[in-house]
Amino acid sequence: MNFDYTKHNIGNNDRMIRAALGVLLIASVFFGGGWVGGLIGAVLLGTAGFRFCPAYALFDFSTDKTAAPVGK
Known part of the structure; x- marks a missing residue:
């Protein structure tokens, strides 16, 4: 178990999926979604x-x- 955040453990595909889902979830808050x-x-x-x-x-x-x- 190593929590050194300078060593990346998320690849490009994983990163793009996380970013897209993150933006969609944050946008859903403004359209009636929960906090x-x-x-x-x-x-x-x-x-x-x-x-x-x-x-x-x-x-x-x-x-x-x-x-x-x-x-x-």
């Missing part, structure tokens, strides 16, 4: 921006094929 969706959207945008997911680091998982495994 919980906006909070989840903000977390998704944050993880996409930093290219680091603490849950992935907890399980030593990475979708970034260019980086070394997080736990190594």
